[in-house]
Amino acid sequence: MLKKMHDLGLRAEHCYIAGMASIGISFVSWMLSNRFEHAGVDRADRWGIFVGEWAPTFFAMGNGLRTYER
Structure with missing residues (x-):
């Protein structure tokens, strides 16, 4: 699943920004x-x-994406 998200262009930074925005x-x-x-x-x-x-x-x-990217 992480590979698919990464292949679609989603990066860890995007998720972190979305988390901060949701707060x-x-x-x-x-x-x-x-x-x-x-x-x-x-x-x-x-x-x-x-x-x-x-x-x-x-x-x-x-x-999860951060560990996959490394």
Whole structure:
């Protein structure tokens, strides 16, 4: 799988950037949900956690690609 991702042009740096971006997007989605949805803090927390769960996946993929690239 890592070979296929690498052959498609995906590099570890791309995954690390996506992981950092997902942390920022998690915060922004929580803030926007909290401000514009009238469902309360519970829904905002769910949005933030949902998007925040992407970061470890991207970092793990980046680590896998980094070891493959070496």
